[in-house]
Amino acid sequence: MEKNPYNPFKVKLIDVIEESQTTKTFVFKNMNGGFSFNTGQFVELYVPGLGEAPFTPSSNPAIKEQFDITIMKVGKVTQKLHSLAKNTELGVRGPYGKGYPLQNFKGKEIYIVGGGVGLAPLRSLLFALLNNKGDYKKIMLRYGARAPKDIIYRELVQEWQKEKDIDIRLTVDVCDETWKGNVGVVTTILDKKDVNIDNAVAIVCGPPIMMKFATFKLIEMGFKDSQIYLSMEKNMSCGVGKCGHCRIGNFYCCKDGPVFTYDQISGFKEIWD
Amino acid sequence: MEKFFISKSAFNSFIKEISRDFAAFYLKDKAATFDWRENRRKLLYWQKYEGSLEGLSMAGVRAQDSLKQFVFSSKEKVSQDFNDPNNKKKPVLLIGAKNCDLRGLDITDFVFMQGDFKDPFYIKKREDMFIIASDCTNPLGTCFCMALDIQPYPEKNYDLGLCDIRDGYVVEVETQKARNYIAQYKDKFSMASNAQLKMRDELREAAASDVAYNVAKYGVPKKNELKGVVEKCFESQIWKDEAKTCVECGCCNFICPTCHCFFLGDSSEKNEHIRHKIWDACLYKDFAVVAGGANPRKRLFQRLRNRYDKKFAFFPNVLGVIACTGCGRCITGCPGKIDIRRILKNMAAEAKAAA
Numbered sequence: 001m002e003k004n005p006y007n008p009f010k011v012k013l014i015d016v017i018e019e020s021q022t023t024k025t026f027v028f029k030n031m032n033g034g035f036s037f038n039t040g041q042f043v044e045l046y047v048p049g050l051g052e053a054p055f056t057p058s059s060n061p062a063i064k065e066q067f068d069i070t071i072m073k074v075g076k077v078t079q080k081l082h083s084l085a086k087n088t089e090l091g092v093r094g095p096y097g098k099g100y101p102l103q104n105f106k107g108k109e110i111y112i113v114g115g116g117v118g119l120a121p122l123r124s125l126l127f128a129l130l131n132n133k134g135d136y137k138k139i140m141l142r143y144g145a146r147a148p149k150d151i152i153y154r155e156l157v158q159e160w161q162k163e164k165d166i167d168i169r170l171t172v173d174v175c176d177e178t179w180k181g182n183v184g185v186v187t188t189i190l191d192k193k194d195v196n197i198d199n200a201v202a203i204v205c206g207p208p209i210m211m212k213f214a215t216f217k218l219i220e221m222g223f224k225d226s227q228i229y230l231s232m233e234k235n236m237s238c239g240v241g242k243c244g245h246c247r248i249g250n251f252y253c254c255k256d257g258p259v260f261t262y263d264q265i266s267g268f269k270e271i272w273d
Numbered sequence: 274m275e276k277f278f279i280s281k282s283a284f285n286s287f288i289k290e291i292s293r294d295f296a297a298f299y300l301k302d303k304a305a306t307f308d309w310r311e312n313r314r315k316l317l318y319w320q321k322y323e324g325s326l327e328g329l330s331m332a333g334v335r336a337q338d339s340l341k342q343f344v345f346s347s348k349e350k351v352s353q354d355f356n357d358p359n360n361k362k363k364p365v366l367l368i369g370a371k372n373c374d375l376r377g378l379d380i381t382d383f384v385f386m387q388g389d390f391k392d393p394f395y396i397k398k399r400e401d402m403f404i405i406a407s408d409c410t411n412p413l414g415t416c417f418c419m420a421l422d423i424q425p426y427p428e429k430n431y432d433l434g435l436c437d438i439r440d441g442y443v444v445e446v447e448t449q450k451a452r453n454y455i456a457q458y459k460d461k462f463s464m465a466s467n468a469q470l471k472m473r474d475e476l477r478e479a480a481a482s483d484v485a486y487n488v489a490k491y492g493v494p495k496k497n498e499l500k501g502v503v504e505k506c507f508e509s510q511i512w513k514d515e516a517k518t519c520v521e522c523g524c525c526n527f528i529c530p531t532c533h534c535f536f537l538g539d540s541s542e543k544n545e546h547i548r549h550k551i552w553d554a555c556l557y558k559d560f561a562v563v564a565g566g567a568n569p570r571k572r573l574f575q576r577l578r579n580r581y582d583k584k585f586a587f588f589p590n591v592l593g594v595i596a597c598t599g600c601g602r603c604i605t606g607c608p609g610k611i612d613i614r615r616i617l618k619n620m621a622a623e624a625k626a627a628a
Contacts, residue, residue, distance in 0.1 A: 001357065002396055003393070004351065004352070004357050004393055004394075005390040005391075005392070006352050006550060007351070007352040007548075008352070008355060009355065010355055046539070048539075048541070049539055049540060049541035049547075050539055051539045052537070053564055074566075075564035078564065208567050233563055234561065234563065235560075235562060235563050238535075240388070240389070240390035241388050241390065242388075242390070242392060242533075242535075243535050243537070244533065245534065245536070245553070245561060250586075271569075273567065273569040273571070
């Protein structure tokens, strides 16, 4: 029989890290060996008997012994995941889809725009970029969260800011007394003076509305459609291009994406909804 | 290619012999009386063969339900406690499959058998299946296959092709598997005579003229006139108007020989974790919803449009094939009287007017 693509393999939950009130990072180990993925690829994480949902690992792809998935509590599967303790056995299918084409980024300035829990896949991307930081001219991160308490990976972000490997600017939509930085949506910290657009790529990951306006802002700044890499979120159910749920025009988000350049999909309708 | 003739009694005994290797199903007219030319407008169903072909309608139209169910079940176990399930079943033998369903296999074969990941459940059933197809000699008023360059007789995706010529069947051999059966039971077959072949040709011509009449009567556009029409009519009022009577029952999806969407449903039974692959319908509200609640097709007209977009834009673009075979099932099945012929006609007219 051909390999059954609907059958998950077993993983063990080895650690749970609280990132914010609604977000946790889950650390998994494949119970029968290691696990490799390319940054930007996704997996289907399975709660036995309950259901599964697609997530992009948030850990360094160079680490094969274990992998992280950062998950916000939003639906049936994620509610259950948030209630799980260490050593629970779960299932995984994947990795699926095409990740970030790092070879296309070499020698360029990498302008990364993230929103909310969209920083999770981007953390994996940033680790991958830092693994070979000499390959890239400059790495920039522009990240927006709803409020200071919603910022995830706070310590890591502070560490990155100190080390100066990544040029970071943060913003929040709504501030509180602890916040001394920029207030406003993420597009308010995008500035064409920061980046040499002729030799740059932009990478956007976040909630659909944020991705839409960030993309429009990047185009206004002078980025070409083909320079903008979008991590699309659709209902990826089977993950292998069969079930029909995640179609974007002539593509399936799961097998042809989830990373697309904007010129690939800008001609299709309903892409931001 | 050699063409044979088999009498109806010899065919019955042929089926009795070969069905031992299969779970066999034949097209049955549920009305008790049956005559080879008088089953017009009657509804046919797939009947499990249990030693008798009683009520067989080889000359009739396609069944009410498409043959996709025999390769892509409405609910099928695909995982059991992290293992492959034990779905051992006899291969399927179909008797009387029509070309609109056979051409539907072009789509489901592409979906489940091509690409980086393949569906082993579909492949197993598809490869083990034996299809005895037959000419559609009594098309229904809703049949419009020929508008889409599909003939009312078997063209591909079958093993043996039959035409009911009253006293028996003219038999066309398509595959090696079928050739082996003919060789094994050669005493039941004779070479088809010219008179028998002529009879078949006349029946084919009559059926073709019935379908051509339908196509003309309802003004169904031809395949080449449908190129790019969904893209051109994406913002058209057509979708909002047509969606007014849609009740989101999903019948058009389930009854369609090319609709192939499914979801993976997880459950637990007796301490075992089971995953089923279950038919889904893109007309349902939650079809494209993501966990955060975003829904790319919140409104019903968008979902109705999506079904046409997938069939008349996506598949022509990625495979070069329209994912509609003109079987007309969605016309009869729809409680809202949404008629694909009318939608295609209106789209083609609007696209032409805009050009």
